[in-house]
Amino acid sequence: MSEQFKSPYGEPYPEDRLQEAGQFRVRLASVGNPDFGQNPRARKYGAKANHWLKVGSIAEASAACRKFITDNELGGGNWSGGDVQDEAGKVVARISYNGRAWLPSDQ
DSSP states (O other), X not given: OOSSOOOTTOSBOOGGGXXXXXXXXXXXXXXXXXXXXXXXXXXXXXXXXXXXXXXXXXXXXXXXXXXXXHHTTOXXXXXXXXXXXXXXXXXXXXXXXXXXXXXXXXX
């Protein structure tokens, strides 16, 4: 990745590992967008409650995030989910608003 632009997420998740089966859970969450007078300390009004969802791959986590974003009509400023944890609770990936998977920045 360019030194000029360093993603706050880390490096892109390896594409050849997106479909690998495993036991993961992904955080599906929203916040209010202060640009639109919404409370940034609470989920977006009318959106489904923030929660964890069990998934079988990073690709499935990405699809679940995009579905949550679309179903709840979230903008980029509303998306606060995307952490993907393994069965030990370690964050192994992050899903950005556009559905792209990233390695955690500490790896």
